[in-house]
Amino acid sequence: MRAFSAALLMLLMVTSVGAIDIEPREGAGMEAKQALEQADSLFTSRTYDSAFAHYTRAAELGRDQADPAAEVEALAQMARISLIQGNVEKGQDLLKQAEARGSESEPLGWSRYLGVRGRFEWQGGDLASARETFQALLRYCDINGLWNRAVDAANMMVIVSETPEQQIEWSKRGIELAEDYEVTAWLGPLWNNLAATYYDTEKYDSALTAYLKAREYHWQHSGEMGKLWADYSVGMAYRKLGEYEKAASWLRPVLAWAERIGDHGAIGQACEDLGEVALATGNNEEGVAYLKRAREQYQKAGYDESWPQVWQHINERLDDVQQ
Numbered sequence: 001m002r003a004f005s006a007a008l009l010m011l012l013m014v015t016s017v018g019a020i021d022i023e024p025r026e027g028a029g030m031e032a033k034q035a036l037e038q039a040d041s042l043f044t045s046r047t048y049d050s051a052f053a054h055y056t057r058a059a060e061l062g063r064d065q066a067d068p069a070a071e072v073e074a075l076a077q078m079a080r081i082s083l084i085q086g087n088v089e090k091g092q093d094l095l096k097q098a099e100a101r102g103s104e105s106e107p108l109g110w111s112r113y114l115g116v117r118g119r120f121e122w123q124g125g126d127l128a129s130a131r132e133t134f135q136a137l138l139r140y141c142d143i144n145g146l147w148n149r150a151v152d153a154a155n156m157m158v159i160v161s162e163t164p165e166q167q168i169e170w171s172k173r174g175i176e177l178a179e180d181y182e183v184t185a186w187l188g189p190l191w192n193n194l195a196a197t198y199y200d201t202e203k204y205d206s207a208l209t210a211y212l213k214a215r216e217y218h219w220q221h222s223g224e225m226g227k228l229w230a231d232y233s234v235g236m237a238y239r240k241l242g243e244y245e246k247a248a249s250w251l252r253p254v255l256a257w258a259e260r261i262g263d264h265g266a267i268g269q270a271c272e273d274l275g276e277v278a279l280a281t282g283n284n285e286e287g288v289a290y291l292k293r294a295r296e297q298y299q300k301a302g303y304d305e306s307w308p309q310v311w312q313h314i315n316e317r318l319d320d321v322q323q
Helices: 006-014 030-044 048-064 068-084 088-101 107-123 127-144 147-160 164-180 184-200 204-221 224-240 244-261 264-280 284-300 308-321
Strands: none
Touching: 030 048, 030 068, 048 068, 068 088, 068 107, 088 107, 107 127, 107 147, 127 147, 147 164, 147 184, 164 184, 184 204, 184 224, 204 224, 224 244, 224 264, 244 264, 264 284, 264 308, 284 308
């Protein structure tokens, strides 16, 4: 067992990628366009409060300049930030405003609205509706040549699919779209999705191959944390294959990296996997020490409250190995 499922790890790596979707906005008022692009950049960097303020300004400018697409995009993203920050009711109100002001004749605004609506349905547990929305988004973006957003829709279909077979199918479709239309920034998350499905179905050879492909693209396009988790994933896959020396050769640098940036969750995860490597190779004392440190770091990261399944697992594992 492990603290993170591959699917949860996938979400750590891709939740902000949907903001990599700045399309040409011909005819848009320059001020509204600039405010929207600044907001998108802030959203991508996960500085959500600042992004929300810039989206608010973009919505106002879009309304003043009679640019409904910019206004709807901004309102939809304000709703998405509210969802991310747990303000669901506020987000739903903003999403209703985006719907009311939007029109299918305005592709940029309507596609952004659909993408956020699907995320509300997903987070609300209505996966059937989410699938319908993201498939509609994919068709709409394909018709209107919005390739970044088409790939985003395929990526979200992986997340809301019912079966591993469907997840694999949508991962491959997303990869094909991203390659065909040269939307290369999406290839890291998409290969990671595919790897996660293989991992969770215990097809570890296939998972490793896909994680290595994901790493290739994360190192081209992702920020520091995307690169760190990409390296971690390769070590995780090697561990599940029983290739402990190779696993440790990836996981030790990840631990040092996480320590340098002070990320308690990443430190804990690297320690947990290194602990399992040590236990599997007969170094019980070292393994227990790593697992204890993992538990300590998880608590510092707040997982005892925010991620109870991780916290429960590490405590149960320590109880097992110390009996």
